[in-house]
Amino acid sequence: MAPGILVNGDSGVNGIKSHSSKRNLNPQDDLRFGLKLKPRTVAKVDELQKNQRVRITERRGRTLMSGLGDAHTHFTWNNSALDKLGDVGVEEHTLMTAKDYINAGDIPGPRYLANGKEMAVRKGELAAGITVFADGPLEMREVIRHHAKIGVDQIKLSMSGEEITYSKSAQDSYYTDEETAACVDEAHRLDLRLCSHARVRDRVKMCVKHGVDVVYHANYIDEKGMDTLEKNKHKHVVAPGINWLWATVYEAAPFRYSFENAEAVGYMKELQIAIRALKEMHHRGITVLSGGNYGFAWTPHGTYARDIEHFVKLLDFTLMELIIAALAGVAKLFMEEDELGKVREGYVILVDGDPLKDIAVLQEHDKLNMITINGRIHKALHRDLPRHQKEFNKSGYDASDKVDKPSHQVIFAKRRTNFTQSLDYEGKIGSRHWQSRLRHRRKERNGSCGGAYKIINDVTAREKQRDYKQFYIAKSADTFCPMGRIAVPASQVPKVLRVQTHVNVQKRQDGTTEDLIFSVGSLIKTLSESTTLQPGGVLATGTPAGVGLFEVSIIESVSEASSIPMYNLDISCDGIGLAKINYKLINIQEVGSGTEPIVYVHGLGGTIEFHRPLISAAGLSEFHISILYDLEGHGLTLTKASSVVTMDSLVSYLAGISASPKYNIKSATLMSPSLGGLIALNFALAHPSLVKKLILIGPGPSPLPAAASEATLKRAAAVCASGMQASGVAEAVSNAATSETSKKLNPLALSAVRASLLS
Structure with missing residues (x-):
């Protein structure tokens, strides 16, 4: 404007x-x-x-x-x-x-x-x-x-x-x-x-x-x-x-x-x-x-x-x-x-x-x-939509109007005859009227004129349109107008509707009815001036986003620009339930109802679940409030592709948790293994007054017999050196873990075990 x-x-x-x-x-x-x-x-x-x-x-x-x-x-x-x-x-x-x-x-x-x-x-x-x-x-x-x-x-x-x-x-x-x-x-x-x-x-x-x-x-x-x-x-x-x-x-x-x-x-x-x-x-x-x-x-x-x-x-x-x-x-x-x-x-x-x-x-x-x-x-006076009309006039299929600003709508009907192998398709909103109308006057403010709405796929045989120079034959063939089974009353839908068309999951069209220049009420008024509209009839509106096949040709000819996502929000259901610490969304959990806090910092590749068995076995929840959190990029704590994770940043998150109004930790015991121990040590050096005790956890004893433990370590070394498949570990474990009966009667189970190891 x-x-x-x-x-x-x-x-x-x-x-x-x-x-x-x-x-x-x-x-x-x-x-x-x-x-x-x-x-x-x-x-x-x-x-x-x-x-x-x-x-x-x-x-x-x-x-x-x-x-x-x-x-x-x-x-x-x-x-x-x-x-x-x-x-x-x-x-x-x-x-x-x-x-x-x-x-x-x-x-x-x-x-x-x-x-x-x-x-x-x-x-x-x-x-x-x-x-x-x-x-x-x-x-x-x-x-x-x-x-x-x-x-x-x-x-x-x-x-x-x-x-x-x-x-x-x-x-x-x-x-x-x-x-x-x-x-x-x-x-x-x-x-x-x-x-x-x-x-x-x-x-x-x-x-x-x-x-x-x-x-x-x-x-x-x-x-x-x-x-x-x-x-x-x-x-x-x-x-x-x-x-x-x-x-x-x-x-x-x-x-x-x-x-x-x-x-x-x-x-x-x-x-x-x-x-x-x-x-x-x-x-x-x-x-x-x-x-x-x-x-x-x-x-x-x-x-x-x-x-x-x-x-x-x-x-x-x-x-x-x-x-x-x-x-x-x-x-x-x-x-x-x-x-x-x-x-x-x-x-x-x-x-x-x-x-x-x-x-x-x-x-x-x-x-x-x-x-x-x-x-x-400069007011737009296009036939249905500016984009639709311009692409249509340039297509060579229509000889009725060579300007991009027609003053009247183009009306066509649908009939049943199947005679083409080349189709264009357009997702549209259809308006179904409940009562007979002749010379209807549009009174409703939103132009809906009552009735109901349903989704329509407007199919067109473009070569017929090109050859015959008109819409009727091209758009009226048998099966050319599939529509949804449900008609939703106009009073139950929002004023602006979003229309999307997908083909094999790929989105081809995306627009809203707010883009339409002629409202449904205007279309009904125009049609009813010359034609009695019978109850149950369906009127198709314009297309909010152009012809589907035309859109696909553009999509396929231009490579889509890649973008680095802000955060891997999908792992946490869009970050719901996470705490904001130092402008990062972090997964923090509290266990127990005691008064003396213990903060657990897990190691590389771990999550807060690493410490839960320890808290339960030692009965720590009776006397202490245990605060567990996932490091950046671990568990449910978010990260982004461009994020730079350093020891300073990991220490700053721990400091942020201590200073947050929810926890307000004045002094706490830190309990940490491996990388978590390094984080805890650096935090203690930077904030000595906040650390009451520092407990560094080494690797726990193996529950396996000595020979089995040694074999496990050798297998792990082989996987580190050449991977699960090349080392033969995936094949050996999947065969050993699957019974002979399952291998014979349910070979899919063996494949599933092997796939899980390789993934």
Whole structure:
């Protein structure tokens, strides 16, 4: 939506000379993009009406308003979940090179101010794929100069952590006063704006102290920081990203980030604190703008207006205050108050509804009847979906419409005849109507018009479509429209449905019904104008993600970028039940109810289960509270591929357990074998006051006879030297451990034993 979007943490530049002109720095100062972005001269209305080439659109009773903007979105995050954060394909980076040409008016698109990659100190990044690293004022100045050369509009500093990374708390602080001052000085010297990811209170105050223009989040601001920000509110803008917090807590579960996860790491607490802080900012007249950190799976692109509704429902903005913030406020952020945020020719949108009565109307794409930028109409009018229509027109199969913006829907039926061996398939939502309809008028707000929904596979014989130049024969063959057996009533399904198509486990399509341009109600209205719709009939909607086979060809022709997972969360059911120590998720268990603590540190390759028999046999649980934990990468304690495990890090985890509020160990006995003994020794040297006793456990006696024990050691040496298979140990053990009867009657058992040894 016009007027623009502030793009965050993206390589939104292309190395070519920037079109944008020199700009002033403070948000209240003016900025000119250039002549091509100024409104075109509009002739007198009576002269326009006489011009046969001019199209007049009558929209009485609707709302004409200035274009909306968003203060915080990530164009190169393609609605992915955590495992894909930072994996940006070539296509996304190529699309971002259009920024300068959009701002110059050469090509259509939303205005946006682009960041380079987020600048972080080493070991302070949120995601390596979106980060450029710099330590110290000199290196940071050099990074800013590099970004200025390639044409960025703004520099972003990563000044605090983010709970969702698991390794960096939102309370973590990065950047010194000297580094921040140097970044502000260098950016302003080069006519660049500066913004920061700053959640923690100290870094919010540092942003205000040194003049960082835009502060993202600022959730944990304290009273002193609030006072300082209020005194300097004419120089700073806050964009909290409230929709990100809300969606992470309440709507991320379908993407493997449950409510329990969000609550455990502190997002629920942060949301509550943020709401109180932002209400106070609004009360004090501090500029707070909408921008919901869009680009994640649970904050997808195209849902930018959700932040606007949160401002009304959560932050006590009046509807008019919110509209002004989303219009004039973003214009101020863009430093374009003279052109943006106003109702004037060429810079307006037309809304089918009244946002001052129902702010949620701005979230309904079909209610945004018209969007204009620079005197041009940019509202999507594609047949079903922009992507689907463009790929369809370029396929050579259709001669009915050669433009990408048809004004009417294409209607076709299904009949039964099987006559093809080459198929395309498209997962769709089908709408089943309960009653007969003729000339139905769409009244329902969500466009469902009652009825029920079911899943449909829309199959097409493309060669028939190509040969006959129409849909009917190609789409109506026998078995060409399989559909699910169950129809779910419209009242029982959410407003937005996710549609995925898988073939042999491989995902071919993935989209949501929110991407549809024509609602179900609109389709029923169009059909019923000429056809009586009988009860039980099923109407297929458009395809949210394009044709399945077309998607597969792209997937198979481009190798998928590899990514290192943040953590091996799968071994612990997404980390549920683990304790956070030194920003790591660690499996810690308590046994017993005594008062004197014993901390057990297992050895290399072990787990907390190593010590449980000892605790039970010695009856230690009656007099002691035993604290057991898995080392990093052992048992259920997580690790990541890029993690560097050292003796210092292992000692620091033990120190973190001792200092955690839950355990608060003042003095404890340490009991450890092998590697655990080395950890315990180093911990005792570093923290002697915390160690009451140090018990180092050597290897226990073998329960086997001497000859058997010696044979076992030799077998172990052989396996270490040449492996289970080459040493013959796997074959010998599997044969010896399986009875002759099992070998004859159940050979599968022998194979299973052998496989378990080799795995």
